[in-house]
Amino acid sequence: MLKLAPSILAADFKNLGQQVIDVSLAGAQYIHLDVMDGAFVPSISFGMPVISSLRSCTDRVFDVHMMVEDPGRYISDIRAAGADLICVHAEACTHLDRTVNQIKEAGLKVGVALNPATPLSVLDCILPELDMVLIMSVNPGFGGQKFIPYTLTKIRNLRNLCKERGLDTDIQVDGGVTCDNVRELIDAGANVFVAGSAVFKGDAAANTRDFLKIFEEYEG
Ligand SMILES: O=C(CO)[C@@H](O)[C@H](O)COP(=O)(O)O
Numbered sequence: 001m002l003k004l005a006p007s008i009l010a011a012d013f014k015n016l017g018q019q020v021i022d023v024s025l026a027g028a029q030y031i032h033l034d035v036m037d038g039a040f041v042p043s044i045s046f047g048m049p050v051i052s053s054l055r056s057c058t059d060r061v062f063d064v065h066m067m068v069e070d071p072g073r074y075i076s077d078i079r080a081a082g083a084d085l086i087c088v089h090a091e092a093c094t095h096l097d098r099t100v101n102q103i104k105e106a107g108l109k110v111g112v113a114l115n116p117a118t119p120l121s122v123l124d125c126i127l128p129e130l131d132m133v134l135i136m137s138v139n140p141g142f143g144g145q146k147f148i149p150y151t152l153t154k155i156r157n158l159r160n161l162c163k164e165r166g167l168d169t170d171i172q173v174d175g176g177v178t179c180d181n182v183r184e185l186i187d188a189g190a191n192v193f194v195a196g197s198a199v200f201k202g203d204a205a206a207n208t209r210d211f212l213k214i215f216e217e218y219e220g
């Protein structure tokens with residue numbers, strides 16, 4: 001199933017709860033929450049208090065993208081804040097298998113994110129353990145950047161790899177996703193689409209519906 005994950009990083013922060021309600025009512029299946037620590041990425045965004053205060057606004061899947069060094073330190077706190085799915089960066093985990101298992105043992109869905117220049121080969125051993133792989137299509141740290149074209153090939157290669165191994169892993173793409181390039185991403189094999197600027201700049205509900213209309217073209 002094709003799913004939209006609006007990234008609240010691009011939302012109007014003085015009106016955050018309402019923005020989350022708007023995209024949820026418009027049909028977005030996930031809410032994408034970008035946690036940044038100022039160390040793994042240059043920027044600092046928000047953490048547990050913001051996530052837990054938004055939890056009562058929606059029943060949508062809380063998809064937490066941890067752009068944090070050694071994210072294993074925060075799994076139980078992020079879970080308590082209301083996460084359903086936690087995605088950690090392979091580049092930020094010295095003990096990736098341990099962190100993945102920590103998330104699973106917490107009863108949450110687990111994803112691993114790869115920066116644009118990180119090869120798929122880092123997933124060779126861990127792939128069957130994952131619910132989702134997040135292919136970063138920009139360098140993480142900021143919203144509003146341009147999609148890096150070579151990541152399209154990476155999505156295609158990952159989908160083929162999953163098929164070869166009999167895996168139905170979700171492939172999420174994050175960074176520079178718009179209604180103009182989403183069809184190419186679907187064709188390449190991605191099925192979960194993070195969109196920050198393309199949803200929240202302008203009418204968030206209408207933008208959400210525009211994405212979902214495209215998904216309907218594929219799913220009928
Ligand atoms: O993780 C990140 C950035 O590091 C993203 O989730 C961005 O928030 C996506 O924003 P747009 O590129 O869609 O504006």
Ligand SMILES: [Fe+2]
Pocket residue numbers: 007032033034065174194
């Ligand atoms: Fe993200």
